[in-house]
Amino acid sequence: MSIECIAMILAGGQGKRLSGLTKDNSKPAIPFAGKYKIIDFTLTNCAHSNLNIIGILTQYQPLKLNSHIGNGSPWGYNSNSDGIFVLPPHSSHDSCEWYKGTANAIYQNMNFIDQYNPKYVVILSGDHVYKMDYSKLIDFHKQKGGAATIATISVPTADAHRFGIIEANNFNEITNFVEKPNIPRSNLASMGVYVFTTEILKRYLMLDENNTHSKHDFGKNIIPAMMQNNERLYAYNFDGYWKDVGTINSYYEANMDALNPDSQLNIDDENWKIYTRTEARIPQIIYKNAKVNNSFVTENTTVRGIVENSIVSPYVSIEPDVVIKNSIIHNNVIIEKGCIIEDSIISEGAHIGKNCHIGNTFVETPEFYDEYIDNGLTLVSPNVFICDDVVIGKNSVVSNDITNMPNDIGGVAIDKTSTRSSNVC
Amino acid sequence: MLDALGVIFPFNDTINLSELNEQRTIAGLPIGGRYRLIDFIISNMVNCGINNISLVTNKKYQSMLNHLGAGDDFGLNRKGHSFNIIPPYASSGEISDVSLLSNAIRVTEKFTNKYVIISNSNSIYNFNFADLIEFYEAKNADIALLAPDNSGNIITNTKGKVVDLNSDFNFFAILIERNLFHELLAHAKTLGATDFIADVLVKNFEHLDIYHYLYEKFYSTIDSVKKYFDFNMSLLDEKIRLKVFENNVYTKSKDCPPTxxxxxxxxxxxxxxxxxxxxxxxxxxxxxxxxxxxxxxxxxxxxxxxxxxxxxxxxxxxxxxxxxxxxxxxxxxxxxxxxxxxxxxxxxx
Structure with a gap:
């Protein structure tokens, strides 16, 4: 069996900078824009690009990701000529190890690639939000005839130090590649989207595997090694929307971009529908006295309060006298009466008791400060229960249940008029 | 799993819902924001463990083909499960109930299940068909009729056996042994009978033990524009919504963004x-x-x-x-x- 090109999606990273969001879930399976998971964008791209064979490399907390992907039918990958294959680390005849890095993950699945004997391999990430036709990238690669093509995007100069920065000549040939440079010499960033000519990729993966000093990473090792050996690498300029949602801030921004009708992301595009797994759900119910503006709401959610400039996922219950502003509410969240939620991300399965105020500007809750959140957002981690009348300030992460009136937690402001907390908690 | 095949039959294809069923069957009526009427009936059967379901169609079945396909969205496109749409075989003119139902035999004869459940296509109800089978066996019936209270349209004798049916009686489903179903239809065809209820059931009251299983929970039968309108609006009432969606209701999934x-x-x-x-x-x-x-x-x-x-x-x-x-x-x-x-x-x- 031989096909021209297969796609390998890297979906095993922990996503530490997403803090509590990835407590029991991998980055690619985090809810996005109400009804999607982050990996839907990459899988949708593959489907629209007519890539028939997809390998998904998983490692960290893969259960939710696995069940989301299932047999691949939501993306059209359940026919007999194509398929999505989840590839966890596995033991072999003489070794047993985790994926040591992105390059090693592909190396360990070389047999999978060889089954299809593809001329080209596309390497993708499961945690990027973008709409891209990979077939154009592959055509470009074929036309240039290089060892590899790296998709690039122009980034603001101020952000360039966070990316692999590329310099290319007038023929798009890459002349310099530096991973996360202190002083960037261009603003052309690698998107972490690569096409490799399979034979050359295999050679470099084997060399890299034998190099004990290597971190086994595409950006840090494979690409620099190819540059060093004067392989011809090309830059393919992509000018659509693209965001690596590796931090709480970029995750929040990408969601808000999806919500913005003028954003280039445009998830409503009829010609590039975003595919995802959907269940049998009843429509959303907007009750009398509810008010919903500039927001996304999805099926099987009930709204009895006010929702403004926010994203609400399925199976959410928003009770009366609740105000939700500039926030992202994930699946299966309950927000009880009288709560105010501002600039917050409330993760899957969280339950917020009555009259809580999450994301309050006027209190500081340093005991909830988190090294990964510093931009005025507040995060409630998955399945956390917060009892009545709790106030949480900005830049905070609530990772554990709050089941008592938090007298013993210094700094949490308490609504002194309330006496009900002990009954509920 | 129930030892029964499901057959959905448009007994009421003649109901006029103005422009609403000009281009579609009643079963194909969009309802409740994202469903078609037939989704409720198929889902109810699936939820009871009926794994092989057929839909007999007469006219205007294009929307049904698009909507239901091979039953993927209802979990019926898998081994041991099936969903069949049975279009009419005759090419023109009015086709009788009996000959349409006879078409279903081509599917039902392929299976070995003991029973066939023939459901109407214009009612929404939540019912566990296992109860109907239990009732059927307890009564030693030939046919069990699942119907709501009919204000005198279903006439029974003291033993509960149905002895007459008024022409506008409302029923949801019929449970019958598969072999008897085949036999009755073959006989009806030989005699040139056309109407299943009038010619096959009513004329055979003496030979058949038909029992009425009284359905007493929430239901809605869509037989007018007003009923259609009112049923939809009733879903805004939480109490009714909870009854209607007591069990999963499946439907074709679409790739829509959030609202x-x-x-x-x-x-x-x-x-x-x-x-x-x-x-x-x-x-x-x-x-x-x-x-x-x-x-x-x-x-x-x-x-x-x-x-x-x-x-x-x-x-x-x-x-x-x-x-x-x-x-x-x-x-x-x-x-x-x-x-x-x-x-x-x-x-x-």
Whole structure:
């Protein structure tokens, strides 16, 4: 069996900078824009690009990701000529190890690639939000005839130090590649989207595997090694929307971009529908006295309060006298009466008791400060229960249940008029 | 798993729902924001463990083919499960109930299940068919009739055996042994009978033990525009909604984005599907997938089906808008709650 090109999606990273969001879930399976998971964008791209064979490399907390992907039918990958294959680390005849890095993950699945004997391999990430036709990238690669093509995007100069920065000549040939440079010499960033000519990729993966000093990473090792050996690498300029949602801030921004009708992301595009797994759900119910503006709401959610400039996922219950502003509410969240939620991300399965105020500007809750959140957002981690009348300030992460009136937690402001907390908690 | 095959049959294809069933069967009526009427019946069967279901169609079955396909969305496209659409074999003219049902035999004879459950296609009810089988066996019946209270239209003797049926009686389903089903139909065909109820059941009361299983929970039978309108509106009542959606109701999934509520949205007491854009005032209404509602719009008590577009400054009250309708800027359409106005599919007003 031989096909021209297969796609390998890297979906095993922990996503530490997403803090509590990835407590029991991998980055690619985090809810996005109400009804999607982050990996839907990459899988949708593959489907629209007519890539028939997809390998998904998983490692960290893969259960939710696995069940989301299932047999691949939501993306059209359940026919007999194509398929999505989840590839966890596995033991072999003489070794047993985790994926040591992105390059090693592909190396360990070389047999999978060889089954299809593809001329080209596309390497993708499961945690990027973008709409891209990979077939154009592959055509470009074929036309240039290089060892590899790296998709690039122009980034603001101020952000360039966070990316692999590329310099290319007038023929798009890459002349310099530096991973996360202190002083960037261009603003052309690698998107972490690569096409490799399979034979050359295999050679470099084997060399890299034998190099004990290597971190086994595409950006840090494979690409620099190819540059060093004067392989011809090309830059393919992509000018659509693209965001690596590796931090709480970029995750929040990408969601808000999806919500913005003028954003280039445009998830409503009829010609590039975003595919995802959907269940049998009843429509959303907007009750009398509810008010919903500039927001996304999805099926099987009930709204009895006010929702403004926010994203609400399925199976959410928003009770009366609740105000939700500039926030992202994930699946299966309950927000009880009288709560105010501002600039917050409330993760899957969280339950917020009555009259809580999450994301309050006027209190500081340093005991909830988190090294990964510093931009005025507040995060409630998955399945956390917060009892009545709790106030949480900005830049905070609530990772554990709050089941008592938090007298013993210094700094949490308490609504002194309330006496009900002990009954509920 | 139930030892029964499901057959959904359009006993009431002659009901007139104005423009609503001009291009579709009653079973294909869009309902409840994202469903078609038939979804409730198929889901109910699937939820009871009926794994092989057929839909007998007569006319206008194109929308059913699109909507149901091989039954994937109902979990029926897998080994040991099946979903079949049985189109009419005759090429023209009126086709009798008996000959349509006989077509179903081509499917039912392939299985070995003991029973066949023949369900009507225009009622919404939640019922565990295992109870009907238990009843059937306890009564040692030939046929068990699942029907709600019929105010005297189903006449039984002291033993509960059905001895007569008035022509407009309302029933949900018939349980019959598969072999007897085949035998009755073969016999009816030989005699040139046409109507299954009148010619096969009613004429055989003496030879058949037919028992009425009284259904007493919530149901709705859609047999008029008003009933259709009222059932949809009743879903805004939480108590009724919980009854209707007591068990999963499956339907064709679509790749819609979430519904976008814009700056000018003022939505209250509504059931809204995904993929909509709303920038106006919408009250007490059922909005299907992909509906676009412009700014300064005022909608009250309406049912708006899939992909309909309401441009700016429109006022609508007590209106049923079929799929892909366009209501142009500034239009005002007002119906009566007792007599909602229907705007036909793809109309431009």
């Amino acid at each position: 976008r509520y814009a700056e000018g949205a003022d939505v209250q007491n509504c059931l809204i599907a995904d993929g909509c854009f709303i920038d106006g005032k919408v009250k007490n209404s059922i909005i299907f997938r992909g509906v676009k509602i412009g700014s300064k719009v005022d909608i009250n008590n309406c049912i708006i089906m899939q992909d309909t577009i309401i441009q700016d400054n429109v006022k609508l009250e007590n209106i049923i808008l079929d799929k892909q309708v366009v209501i142009r800027k500034g239009q005002k359409l007002v119906g009566q709650a007792s007599y909602p106005v229907v705007v036909a599919k793809k109309a431009v007003v």
